[in-house]
Amino acid sequence: MIEEKFSRHFMVVHTFVSDEAREKYCTPPEKREPKEERLSEYQWAVQAAGEYAQCMQTWLGNDDFFYCHWVAESEEDVYRQLDAFELEGKVVNSLISEMHQFVTAYRGSDEILRQYPEVGDKW
Template sequence: MKEKHFFVVHSYIDDEAKKSYLTPPEKRDPPKKRETEREWAERASSLEFARCVQTWTTSEDFFYCHWIAASEEHVYKQLQASNLEGKVFTSLIHECHHFFSAYRNSDHILAAFPDDEDLQPI
């Protein structure tokens, strides 16, 4: 099955979940070391049902992630398998038909639209 891109808005279930999630690892009980970006990427991209490839965390009540999966259901399955969905946050998942990034800096034509019969790879 072809993989799709999803932009997900995560909303903390309460202030306690938010505080816990935003507490630096070294200040948790028990303390842990902070992951490097590479360590995070290796862990987040090797999950069972969906891969998280980007995340944007703010100090507000929401944070955002870019997921790649076969379907929206697979993203939810991964969040549930990771013991997050409904316990730390709830999620609103949006399928993205095209995704552009200056970080990729490619010469590929990537534009795709919902009514394209054969969507371009993103």
């Protein structure tokens, strides 16, 4: 498992900038010119960790958009990483929302407790 380098969680809705961008993104590496090797999940995770933010998970369906779970220190850092990866505005446009409650069965921790706001229903 890849160690998280950052402390705050963000859900990001990415929308492809064009049909061509989606087609290129969805083309298997072995069918590209030049051909590339398909990455394992671990190899993908290593490449998805940057200086400013780290993509932890991604969900892509048949729509014009897809979702990613990023960790970073700020929303701006996620945008900075998308720029560094040459994605924002070139492949995708993104809407970033910080998530204050992150609970997952994948981690399955007995030590990490579910988070709640200190007062009321907002963090």
